[in-house]
Amino acid sequence: MAESSSMKIRVEELESGMVTADNVIEPGTDRVLLLKGTTLDSVMIFNLKERYNVGEVFIRKNFSASTISAEMRAEIDIHQSLSTLKDVFGSDDEKPLKEFTKEASKQISNVANDLITSLYADDNILLKMHQLQSYDDYTYKHCLRVAMMSVTIGKSLDLPRSKMRDLCEAALLHDIGKRTIDIDIIRKPGRLTDDEFTAIKKHPQNGYILLRKNGGYSEEIMNAVLMHHEKFDGTGYPLGLKGEQITYLARIITVADVYDALTSNRPYRQPWSVAEAEEFMMGGANTHFDYDIITAFLNAFAPYPVGENVILSDGRHAVVISNNSNVLRPVIRLTDEGEGDEVIDLYNNFKYLTLSIKSLDKDGINE
Ligand SMILES: [Fe+2]
Incomplete structure (x- = not known):
């Protein structure tokens, strides 16, 4: 039931900070998209309009821009981060990246600052990451989700705030090397040939080289980029490192990276459910992943987030x-x-x- 002090407005007229006065239902189904009492943000509004084709929404009448909470501002920053990241990375459809400029690294560092601030202010992150998922799964979006998740795991591991910055920057940049590889291989929908797979597997080193040429990055950040496809039991690439030979930040990013890959849309398969993906991650503790980091990950992410x-x-x-x-x-x-x-x-x-x-x-x- 909508509240009496509510009004029905068209999605085109929705603004961030407005509060729903009734559940928002997906047209043609009974599926609840947003619960009554949800404070809308720009990502939600975008999804209602573009993804779910919702026409009208009941909102509470007493809305004013000043009612936007600190949490809301944090969400808006995340949306802003996404557009900065797109500018810095370029889209996967553009020609391969030749260099990573000082200007670009300054922007990445700003995004890292914003993200860390937002994520400290707000724990319910899983749903927001799902809202960032879409069918055009570009590298920059994947990198943003992996950064959000890495920082959340870092928080659960009680990582000091100074380390958190390195973690966040490394996670934002972990796949930057993919932007040096032929776009036809990156976006190929079917199975890769051996040669194509060999080319893709170069992206950790290519990312490391881009950052080394930039000159502004610590070994800690560059190594996390280089080692994010290593596995705890030594069966990963490019170096086949084992256990603690793999840096701590790289081991955190690996967990976030694999989880995001499983739960994202791919041209050739449906995304795994949160519960299925968590099951897989648990199964990989001590072989693919560091056991302690998997434990922190499971503590940080509820398999059944609010609103599911x-x-x-x-x-x-x-x-x-x-x-x-x-x-x-x-x-x-x-x-x-x-x-x-x-x-x-x-x-x-x-x-x-x-x-x-x-x-x-x-x-x-x-x-
Ligand atoms: Fe990668």
């Missing part, structure tokens, strides 16, 4: 409304018709111990 639609073990549908210390048992609200919007705490209410979440409901409710 889920299917329960008894077949009913629900939406996640808050997380508990046990990330597999959040607080949910039933969404099937006739359930009366019942809220269930799957962790603290023992009456529901036998009820669990079966899967994410990617296709929406009651379809």
